Amino acid sequence: MTVDxxxxxxxxxxxxxxxxxxxxxxxxxxxxxxLRRRILHVxxxxxxxxxxxxxxxxxHQQGTLERLLNGLTISVTSMFRxxxxxxxxxxxVLPILRTYPNINIWHAGCASGxxxxxxxxxxxxxxxxxxxxxxxxxMNEGAIKAAKTGILPLTVMKEYTNNYLRSGGKSAFxxxxxxxxxxxxxxxxxxxxxxxxxxxxxxxxxxxxFHFILCRNVMIYFNxxxxxxxxxLFNQSLSPFGVLALGIRESLLLNPEKETYEEIDALxxxxxxxx
Ligand SMILES: C[S@@+](CC[C@H](N)C(=O)[O-])C[C@H]1O[C@@H](n2cnc3c(N)ncnc32)[C@H](O)[C@@H]1O
Numbered sequence: 001m002t003v004d005x006x007x008x009x010x011x012x013x014x015x016x017x018x019x020x021x022x023x024x025x026x027x028x029x030x031x032x033x034x035l036r037r038r039i040l041h042v043x044x045x046x047x048x049x050x051x052x053x054x055x056x057x058x059x060h061q062q063g064t065l066e067r068l069l070n071g072l073t074i075s076v077t078s079m080f081r082x083x084x085x086x087x088x089x090x091x092x093v094l095p096i097l098r099t100y101p102n103i104n105i106w107h108a109g110c111a112s113g114x115x116x117x118x119x120x121x122x123x124x125x126x127x128x129x130x131x132x133x134x135x136x137x138x139m140n141e142g143a144i145k146a147a148k149t150g151i152l153p154l155t156v157m158k159e160y161t162n163n164y165l166r167s168g169g170k171s172a173f174x175x176x177x178x179x180x181x182x183x184x185x186x187x188x189x190x191x192x193x194x195x196x197x198x199x200x201x202x203x204x205x206x207x208x209x210f211h212f213i214l215c216r217n218v219m220i221y222f223n224x225x226x227x228x229x230x231x232x233l234f235n236q237s238l239s240p241f242g243v244l245a246l247g248i249r250e251s252l253l254l255n256p257e258k259e260t261y262e263e264i265d266a267l268x269x270x271x272x273x274x275x
Contacts, residue, residue, distance in 0.1 A: 009032075012039055014051075023065060025203075029226035030226070038071055038072050039068075075112060077114045077115060077217075080160060080166075083167035086118065088268040090126065090168050093212065096241070102132075103128065104132075104133050104209065104211055105214070106137070106213045106214070108137055110143075116136040116147065120132075134193060137197050139198065148191075151186070157184050201215075210242060212242060213234050216250070220249055224255075231252070241273055242273050247269065
């Protein structure tokens, strides 16, 4: 590591400390390499040439924090993302969930809600929606606001229709939305049992007991220590024999919490709590 690298790391650590102490957003245990890349990207977009000057701007100029937060969180998502994952839910998770009189589901890190609307459609098709309550949370306020609208550009509907069909969808995907002015407006009934809320996995605690927790493509941005803390949060929030779903590139296997779970589907990252 060169002296310049060391100084840059120090400046980044000071920036993260400042954001935490001044605003309460804690990125100190995010995976360093990708976080660094995103900080430098924001720095350049702000027209700055050092991380220290970004820190100064964040602390003293209104609006900079919001732009930095948007730059630090990756909100890429899609409906029926990884169609085989949704097929595995139909086949392997629903038989478990069907046994409960009420089903509480938590989408942790739901971004702009595509994952939640996908689950609402799936539950409706399987005749389970009326006994479901879906909690959809994210630390990004803008993403939650977008999720609440249930409006997406029509241009992505072709891709989502393909995903839906490959996931085992039972209807015509277009039955779930109305096309208007270049947008797809999703059916209000899909939102009926959904609670959208702000929640930060790093700093907020457990708020309910769930039968199914999905936290997909979020922990990939955390370091091992933070992943471990978030798995503990899920342990506190998951009912006995509840199901945990992670993203395709994430795994429980390297985590001490793995003893608490058995694999339902190793490839699709579906785990069931056993103790
Ligand atoms: C790549 S998106 C994943 C969206 C969706 N789960 C999916 O798989 O398509 C990651 C989301 O995690 C959220 N996120 C990152 N850190 C978080 C934290 N500490 N607490 C809650 N959400 C967080 C981001 O705001 C972003 O919306």
